[in-house]
Amino acid sequence: MSTPITLAIDTATRAITVAVARGDEIVAQGQVLDARRHTEELAPLLADCLDRAGVGVAEVTQVVVGTGPGPFTGLRVGLVTAQTFAYARGIPVYGVPSLDAIAQGHVRLDAPAAGSEFLVATDARRKEVYHARYRVADDGRSAVALDEPGVSKPADLPAEVRALPAAGYGPVLYPDLFGTAVLPLDVDAADLAMVGLARIAVGAQMPTTPLYLRRPDAVEPSAAKSTLAAGGRAR
C-alpha cells in the first residue's frame, strides 16, 4: 500500500490550524491566530499548506478533524470543511477531540514524566473552561485521557484538579485559579494528525460529531408572554 497522506484541521481554539502528513511525517503545517475569522482564513490556509507540501488535492487519502469542545461557530467551520472535503474526494474523515491534541502537544513540547498527570483547560467563554485530565503514557510519548471533556467555571473544579500543571488558554485567562501553566496554549494540527494516525492504526471509533457540551440558548415562550412581542423569528 502506498503511503497515506493525511490532511488535519482544527478550529476549536484560537488557532485556525492545518497540517499535512505523509505517513507519520508532517510535511507542512500552518496556522492563523484569529478566533473570529474562521470562515475567511481556513480555506486559503488549507490551499497554502497543500501547496507547500507539494500535495495535490487528489493525493490526499484521509482527513482528520478536531471535534472540540470549542466555541461553536468556529468549530463548525472546521468540521463542515473537513467533512465536505472528504466527501468530495471520496475519502474517509476521522474525528479527534481537540483537547487530546493539546495533551499530545504538551507531551511533545515538555516531555513530562511517564505516569504524571496534567490538565487541559481551554476558553469556553462565559467565564467557563472546557477541561479534561490526562496521564502521560508509560512510553512517555503520548497522553491518555482520564475523563470525558467537561465544561465548568474554573472555581468549580476540585482543588486537586486545579493544582495540576495545566495546558491550554484557560490558565492564561484565570491565572489565580490554576496551578502551573504549561504549553501549548492552542491546538496544533500537527499534534492532531499524530493522535489521529495512532488511532486510525488501531481501528478506533473516531466519530466527527461536534462536542458542544452545552445546549443551544433558547427559551420556549411562556404562555403569559404578550402575543405582540413574540412570534416571527428569534433574532
Add this chain to the structure above:
Amino acid sequence: MTTSISQPLVLGIETSCDETGIGIVRGEELLVDAVASSVDEHARFGGVVPEVASRAHLEEMIPTLERAARDSGVALTDLDGIAVTSGPGLAGSLMVGVAAAKALALALGLPLYGVNHLASHVAVDIVEHGPLPEPTVAMLVSGGHSSLLLVPDVTHDIRSLGSTIDDAAGEAFDKVARVLGLGFPGGPHIDRAAQDGQITIDFPRGLSTRRDLERHRFDFSFSGLKTAVARWVESRRVAGADVPVADVAASFQEAVTDVLTRKAIDACREYDVAALQIGGGVAANSRLRAMAQERCDAAGIALRVPRRALCTDNGAMVASLGAQMMLKGRPASDLSLPADSSMPVTDVQSGLPVTVDHDHAH
C-alpha cells in the same frame, strides 16, 4: 478566474436561515432541489433559534449533498462551478454553507461564486420560466425581507426601489398566526384558514395615504396592521365573543396582498417595465398569486411566480444565479470569501478578488 461555458453545471448551497438547500442546475435547467429543514425544531420556540439552525446545517450538509448527487445522477467531478449564499442571513448559519462551498471548490478545483440570497430569489425563476426579461421588477416577500427591486441584470445590477420599514410580510403572517392561535410558520396556516373565511374586516393598508406615498411610495409597513389585528382580536375576547378566525385570516391576508400588489404594479408603471416577478416564502400565498395575476393582466404586465417549492429558501436558486454568473463571464469569488449577514441587496456577489494596482503604489 473567468469561465464561460454554454451550459454550466453548477451546484448551489443555501444555509442563510433554517433550510439546508443543495440544488444543481445545468444552465437554465433544474436537475435537483434537495432541502432539509429544521423548521420543526424551531416551532416550539415560535421563531428560528440561530444556534439550533446552525447545528442542523452541519448535521444535514453531507446527507443533503448525497441526496442531491444521487437524485440528479450528477457526479461531483462533472461540475463546472460552486455557488453559495454568502449573505444576508443568520451569521452562524451562513458560515456553515460558505465553508462547505469552499471545501467543494478546493477539493474539486472549481470556481466559487459567493452570491446574494435575495438576488437568488429572483434568479430562481430562470429555471422555471426561462431567461429573465431585462429589466424586471422583482418583489421579494419572505420572513426576513419585503423589497421591491428594479433588476436590469440579475448577475450584477439590482437596484432597491423600496422595502419594509418595520416587519417583513412573512413576519406579519407569522405574528398574526400566533395571535390567532395557529401554528408556526404562520403563512401556510393563515392561507388555509382564509379559504373558509370572508373578508369582513377592513384592516389598515400600511404606507398608503397620499402623504405616506410622497416619502414611501415603494416602501412597506406591516407592524401597524399586525397591531390592528391583535387589538381587534383582543377586544372580541374581552367582550367574551368568539373570534372568527377564518374571517380575520382572510381580512388580514387581503390587506397584505392588496398593498403588495398595488405597489408592485405602481413600480412597473413608474419604471416602464412590463415584467413582474414575485419570490420569497410569501409568494407561496394563494391569494397573493391570484390577486397579482388579476392586476397584472389588467395592467398588461407579464407576471412570473415560481412554483411554491422554489419560492421558499432552497439551493436551486443559488445554483441558478451561479449558472447565470458563469454564462455572463462574471469573475469568481476568492477563497477568502466571508459570510456577510447584512449584505445589501445591491451587492449581487461578494468575495471578489481584490485587484491591487502595483503600478500606482502610494
